[in-house]
Amino acid sequence: MATRSLTRATPYAALLPMAVVAVLGYLGAGLWTFYLSLTASRTFPSAHVIGLAQYHRLFDNERWMLSLHNLAAYGALFVLASLVIGALLAVFIDQNVTGEGVLRTVFLYPYAMSFVATGLVWQWLLSPGDGIDSAIRALGFDGFRFDWIVSQDHVIYTVVIATVWQASGLVMALMLAGLRGVDPEIWKAARLDGIPAWRVYAQIVLPMLWPTVATVLLLLGTAVAKLYDAVVAMTQGGPGIASEVPAKFIMDHLFLRSNVGLASAGAVVLLVPVLALLAPYAYARSRKEAA
Amino acid sequence: MVGTRRWLLGVCLCAWAAAHAGPRAEVIHWWTSGGESAAVKQVEQAYRAAGGTWVDTAIAGGDQARAVTINRIIGGNPPTAAQFNTSKQFLDIIEEDMLNPVDDIARRDHWDAVLPAPIVDVIKVRGHWYAVPINIHMQTWIWYSTSAFAKAGIAREPASMDELFADLDKLKSAGLIPLAHGGQAWQEILLFSMVLSNLGGRDLYLKVIRDRDQAAIHSEAFRKVLVAFKRLQGYVDPAAPGRNWNDATALVIGGKAGMQIMGDWAKGEFIAAGQTPGRQFGCLPGLGKDSPYLIQGDVFVFPKTDDAATLRAQKLLADVVERPAVQLAFNKLKGSIPVRLDADDSQFDACARKGMAILRDPRRPVGVAEVYLTPDQNGALQDLLTAFWNTNMPVERAQNSIASALRY
Numbered sequence: 001m002a003t004r005s006l007t008r009a010t011p012y013a014a015l016l017p018m019a020v021v022a023v024l025g026y027l028g029a030g031l032w033t034f035y036l037s038l039t040a041s042r043t044f045p046s047a048h049v050i051g052l053a054q055y056h057r058l059f060d061n062e063r064w065m066l067s068l069h070n071l072a073a074y075g076a077l078f079v080l081a082s083l084v085i086g087a088l089l090a091v092f093i094d095q096n097v098t099g100e101g102v103l104r105t106v107f108l109y110p111y112a113m114s115f116v117a118t119g120l121v122w123q124w125l126l127s128p129g130d131g132i133d134s135a136i137r138a139l140g141f142d143g144f145r146f147d148w149i150v151s152q153d154h155v156i157y158t159v160v161i162a163t164v165w166q167a168s169g170l171v172m173a174l175m176l177a178g179l180r181g182v183d184p185e186i187w188k189a190a191r192l193d194g195i196p197a198w199r200v201y202a203q204i205v206l207p208m209l210w211p212t213v214a215t216v217l218l219l220l221g222t223a224v225a226k227l228y229d230a231v232v233a234m235t236q237g238g239p240g241i242a243s244e245v246p247a248k249f250i251m252d253h254l255f256l257r258s259n260v261g262l263a264s265a266g267a268v269v270l271l272v273p274v275l276a277l278l279a280p281y282a283y284a285r286s287r288k289e290a291a
Numbered sequence: 292m293v294g295t296r297r298w299l300l301g302v303c304l305c306a307w308a309a310a311h312a313g314p315r316a317e318v319i320h321w322w323t324s325g326g327e328s329a330a331v332k333q334v335e336q337a338y339r340a341a342g343g344t345w346v347d348t349a350i351a352g353g354d355q356a357r358a359v360t361i362n363r364i365i366g367g368n369p370p371t372a373a374q375f376n377t378s379k380q381f382l383d384i385i386e387e388d389m390l391n392p393v394d395d396i397a398r399r400d401h402w403d404a405v406l407p408a409p410i411v412d413v414i415k416v417r418g419h420w421y422a423v424p425i426n427i428h429m430q431t432w433i434w435y436s437t438s439a440f441a442k443a444g445i446a447r448e449p450a451s452m453d454e455l456f457a458d459l460d461k462l463k464s465a466g467l468i469p470l471a472h473g474g475q476a477w478q479e480i481l482l483f484s485m486v487l488s489n490l491g492g493r494d495l496y497l498k499v500i501r502d503r504d505q506a507a508i509h510s511e512a513f514r515k516v517l518v519a520f521k522r523l524q525g526y527v528d529p530a531a532p533g534r535n536w537n538d539a540t541a542l543v544i545g546g547k548a549g550m551q552i553m554g555d556w557a558k559g560e561f562i563a564a565g566q567t568p569g570r571q572f573g574c575l576p577g578l579g580k581d582s583p584y585l586i587q588g589d590v591f592v593f594p595k596t597d598d599a600a601t602l603r604a605q606k607l608l609a610d611v612v613e614r615p616a617v618q619l620a621f622n623k624l625k626g627s628i629p630v631r632l633d634a635d636d637s638q639f640d641a642c643a644r645k646g647m648a649i650l651r652d653p654r655r656p657v658g659v660a661e662v663y664l665t666p667d668q669n670g671a672l673q674d675l676l677t678a679f680w681n682t683n684m685p686v687e688r689a690q691n692s693i694a695s696a697l698r699y
Contacts (some may be wrong), residue, residue, distance in 0.1 A: 042665070043361060043383035057699055062692055063674045129530065150532045152682050239532040240681030241674050255358050257667040258383060258629060 030271070037264035047274040054265035064266065067246045068155050068258060074245070075224040077157070081164045082220055083213070086171020093172070094179045104176070115166070119233025122162035123149065127232075155235055155243040163230050167223060171216050178212035179205065214281060221277045225270060246270050264289055313342035318591070319363075320374035321356040321626075323349050326559055329625035331410030334425070337617045343607050346371075360594075364389050369594030371604050377413050377424055377588040378661035384592070385421050391593045391602070392419040393609045399483055400613055405631045407650055409586055409658035422590035423609045425618070426627035428554050429646050430659050431485035431585045433575040434561070435550040436543045439467050440573075450579045452490045459526045462549035470523060471539040471548035474532035474679040478539075478553075480669075483658060483676050485552050486520045487513075488583040493657060496583060496665065503665040503697040509690065517679070524680055532681070541574065558642055559626045574642035576649055584649045587659045588630060604640050664697075673695040 037055070040048045058064050089107055095102055110118065125131035128147040136144045145207045182205050206213075228247035231237060237244040246266060246269035253263035316338065322331040324500055327449075328349070335345040339579040348370060350356040357380060360373040364384065373379045384390055396422035397403075403411065406424065414422040430696060433455075435448075440458075449455040462469040472478065488496045498507035506662050507513060510644035528548075531539075540560040542548035551557065561572050568574055576584060593605040611617055618629035619638060628650070636647045649655050661669050675696055 005563065044365065044387055060695060062678065063671075151464075199657070236475075236533075238677070238681070240476075240678045242681065252670065253667060257670040258352050258380070258665070259667040260669065 006149055007220055033264045033267050033280035036260055037268050039261050041264070043258040043260070050261075053219055054261045057267070058262060058265045058269065063241050064246070066241060067244045067249050070243060071227070071245055073198050073226065074156055074160055074227065075162045075221075078163055078167070078224055079217065079220045081160065082167045082171050083216060085164065085168040086216070087175050087206070089168065089172040090175035090179055104173070107172050110166045111169045113166065115163075115229035116233045118162055118166045118189060119230040122165070123156065123234045126161075149235065150239055152239060152242045155239065159227070159234060159243060161228055162234060163223070163227070167214040167220065170219070174216050174219075175209065176210055214284075218278070218281060222274065225274045313344055314600065314607045315344040315346065315392045316371040316604040316608050318345040318368045318372045318374075318608070319348045319350060319356055320362050321350055321353045322374075326624055326626065331623045333620040333624065334612060334617055335359050336616065337611050337620070338608060341607055341611050343604060343611075349615055355374075365474045369596070371601055372591045372593050372608050375422065375590055375592055376587075376661060377410055377412070377422075377427075377590050377658075379663075379665050381422065381590075381592050382416070382660070382665070385416050386593075389595050390421050391595050391605060392421055393423060393593065393606070396420075396423075396606065396609045396613065401642055405633050407586065407630070407632065407656045409656055409662055410588065410630060410652060413662055414590060422592045423612045424588055424590045424630040425612050426622050426625055427586050427588040427630050427646075428556065428627045429576065429584055429586055429648070430481055430554040431488065431552055431577070432555055432557070432642070433485075433550055433577075434540070434543055434557055435573045435574055435575065436546045436548070437571055438546045439465075439543070439549045443467065443548075444537060448573065448575050452486070452578060455578060456519075456522070459523075459549070465524060467546075468528045468542060468548035469526035470552070471538040471542040471551040472527040473534040473536045474527075474681070475534070475536075476538055476673045479677045479680045480660060480673045481554070482523060482552055483516075483520050484585055485577075486523070487516050488585055488657065489578045489624045490519050490673070491516045492653070493583045495658060499697075500660050501658075503664075505694055505698070508694040508697065510630050515691055516688060517689055520676075521679065521686065555628075556626050557644065558640075562640075568641045574645065576645055581655065584646070584655045585659045586650070586656050587662060588627065626669065668699065671699075 018243075036045055038049050038051060039046050040050045040053075072280065093103055096101065112120075122260055126146070126149040128145070128150060129132070133144070133146040186204060190204065211257045226247055227245050228251060231243055231245050231248055235243040247270070248255070250263045250266040250270065253259045253266065293488050297448060308657065320331060322328055331347075331349075335347065338345045344460075347570070350359055353376070358371075360370065360375075361384070363369050369389075381390070397415075402420065407427070410427070414420055414424060434448075439462060443458070443461040445458050445461055449458050459469040472482070482498075484500075487499065488542070491499070495507060495510075495512055495516070498504040499513060536553055537560055539551050540553065540557045543551045544561055544564045544566065558568070559573065566572050576582065585630050591608065593609070596602060596605075613631070615629070615631060615634055618631055618634055622629050622643075623638060628639070628646050632651050634647070636644050639647065660672065664672065672693065675689060678684060680688075
């Protein structure tokens with residue numbers, strides 16, 4: 001009897017450190033941040049509660065509003081492009097191409113690089129007068145101009161380019177693992193029926209990979225919300241404030257601008273879309289488990 | 292037996308060393324570039340000569356260094372002394388009662404009389420002195436290339452904003468880059484401060500930046516300042532966005548650009564290129580002879596402690612930093628000027644001597660934006676100015692946005 005209850009307690013004991021970290025580190029810090037966002041904290045946390053004034057100030061701030069706008073545009077493009085490119089790469093490698101190992105490594109390699117290194121490399125590549133701009137002109141296209149990184153309206157797309165380059169390799173790896181898990185019998189059956197390969201992918205195999213896609217979306221979604229280092233390395237939020245993002249606003253106000261209260265309000269606002277993304281996923285999972 | 296004796300001897304030596312070691316100061320600062328570290332070495336040597344031990348904690352980047360200082364103060368393991376800019380950066384730490392005042396040295400050396408008023412306003416809070424200033428930087432010098440001026444046919448230095456624009460036009464028609472600029476937010480607020488203080492004048496500058504006076508921000512005079520600031524953008528080359536300040540200075544040094552508006556640290560670049568003030572380049576502290584002189588600088592603060600040895604180390608450092616000889620040695624290498632109005636200027640170059648003379652006129656020195664604004668107000672202003680500079684934002688909207696940003 002005692003042995004049995006011990007056996008049953010063991011997994012819980014093993015989970016305990018993680019549970020403590022999750023409760024204190026994430027939940028506790030989250031609640032503490034929410035509390036600070038209601039105070040007049042400046043360099044130091046303060047107990048002077050001022051209600052929603054920080055939120056009012058936050059949404060009166062042009063840079064914050066532009067940051068949110070940038071994040072929405074960036075998020076939509078980044079998730080879509082990474083997903084499409086990653087899936088196409090996975091399908092391509094799934095055709096049993098020669099040198100698969102080499103290609104897989106090549107495609108996954110960017111993911112091994114830090115965002116800062118990625119950002120710097122792409123800053124050089126995209127800088128007008130150098131990199132891509134001058135390389136294409138050297139090929140004879142004299143009128144070619146590629147100056148998105150110094151353009152107010154296009155700079156955020158350069159961040160999309162750099163981060164998609166980095167993230168699509170990971171999407172490929174996950175999707176490829178999913179494709180390899182598909183029952184070969186399905187392929188045999190489809191071949192017998194004479195269905196073209198692209199239709200098998202589009203209508204049978206990819207829908208079967210829905211759990212993999214959900215995982216990929218979750219990973220990409222969190223990457224969007226925490227976008228910071230790539231922007232710092234590539235544009236530092238510029239030109240002007242054209243490529244500012246919410247995480248950078250929060251970090252700047254937390255440290256350089258000594259306004260813990262406003263930074264906390266920003267962090268809480270940033271948590272809302274993350275929860276909005278996460279909630280349907282968690283709900284679907286719990287329903288599936290219940291069924 | 293021999294081992295024990297040796298061990299005892301060791302203990303004795305250590306105890307002797309501890310009893311006889313002078314004050315030991317761990318100092319956090321961000322003077323890491325060549326000229327800066329040579330300058331801080333002068334303070335270190337003076338501190339050693341006065342019997343102290345200097346433990347150097349240099350951290351590259353002011354933001355990082357200040358974050359480390361604040362984290363260590365909160366964590367209960369503060370350094371003996373730490374660098375801040377002469378600004379409101381350390382006001383919150385004073386309010387939390389986490390700094391030791393240095394009132395006795397301030398009184399002994401008559402800081403009220405020998406330091407410029409904008410510096411006193413920052414370091415003296417409710418009658419107590421909380422920081423030891425070490426230098427003064429003037430942020431909005433106009434540096435110009437004499438060869439570019441000659442090529443464009445400019446005979447004398449501009450003395451008003453209109454003359455400045457006329458000269459910029461001449462430089463443009465001579466095929467030169469009229470204004471060398473680095474398109475980074477802090478350089479844009481610097482340019483704006485120059486226009487606000489020179490075109491708007493001292494009163495408008497103080498009303499907007501110090502008093503955050505809504506009526507002054509909505510005034511026609513301030514609108515004119517914004518228009519003139521934006522007009523300067525027409526004289527900047529297209530490759531300016533993101534450029535570092537020293538690369539912009541290099542354009543003036545090479546005679547490719549006519550002028551640059553930058554702090555006195557730019558002088559080091561001209562000197563390093565073998566140029567002499569008054570010969571290959573000129574330095575102009577402002578437009579007209581009564582122009583406001585925008586100053587800032589660096590200070591040391593002393594985190595609170597009850598430890599007698601640390602207190603002694605803090606006192607000694609405060610004393611050493613303010614000695615005229617240390618002020619001279621440090622500032623000559625740093626490119627800044629001494630904080631003491633009674634400092635001997637004979638050893639400085641022509642530009643620094645101009646600055647020191649202006650500083651003695653109490654009507655001219657005013658603080659830069661950071662002296663009056665909290666870091667987040669200053670940051671919000673910087674965000675708006677850089678957006679205004681870089682986009683087609685209408686001037687009325689910029690005016691309203693600045694007014695609402697400075698309301699908080």
